[in-house]
Amino acid sequence: MSNESDPFFEPYDRDEIAYGSVPSSGLQAYLDQVPGLDGAKALDLGAGxxxxxxxxxxxxxxxxxxxxxxxxxxxxxxxxxQAGLGTHVGTRVCDVREFDFAPQNYDAIVATTVLDHIPTEDAEKVWKRIVSALSPGGFLFIEVHTTEDPGSNQMPGLESDAPVSETAGQVINYFAPQRLVRLALQANLRVLRYEERLEWDYTHGAEHLHGKAILLAVHDGHYPEWYGQPAAFPRREA
Ligand SMILES: C[S@@+](CC[C@H](N)C(=O)[O-])C[C@H]1O[C@@H](n2cnc3c(N)ncnc32)[C@H](O)[C@@H]1O
Structure with missing residues (x-):
């Protein structure tokens, strides 16, 4: 794919790769507490x-x-x-809207800021496929830009004079307050963590502000050993 048809080509081509190497903190906190079992399968949608x-x-x-x-x-x-993990990672150049989600097939599904890069109706269809592709003991981690983001065309972001991301033009579906968590509740998921917040981003281009919502959820009836972020009262070291 050429530079012209891929708006993210240049950010990913840099020596200092856009978005850096530090994973989403909400995801890492879960993985630290609940690592994957042998043979566990994960999907990273809009993996960047x-x-x-x-x-x-x-x-x-x-x-x-x-x-x-x-x-x-x-x-x-x-x-x-480079990390010695080559045999554990496969890549698919594909639109998330075209991806063939096998039912109950993935123990982890991550979508860090991709549902906001596609129109609302498409995001809702992909969301439903994500939920049905999650295994009974799996977890979802979803992150989206919200209308608090200064790149948003809706309030309150619209009136913000905070600096906007160099890639904000690619975000076309800013999530209104509570929209992401409502999707999870409508799907009868068990929400382990939901947060709406502002965050400064120093990982690419000039520093800028974001409005974000993050969701960590599992199927109703599943109880992983999750102590929160930050972990509250984990068992002390022996
Ligand atoms: C803001 S970046 C986030 C990258 C990565 N998840 C991260 O957090 O570091 C959004 C990514 O979504 C990808 N993307 C946008 N629309 C997509 C679509 N319809 N299907 C698959 N990927 C898409 C872009 O190419 C880009 O890599």
Missing amino acids: AGRDTLALARAGYDVTSVDLSERGLQRVAERAE
């Missing part, structure tokens, strides 16, 4: 250059990274090889 893919692979998952950016996925493969 793979910071979350690598965290999943380090935690024991066999990961499929899906993205439209061929350059991003080349960097994922490169980084996985």
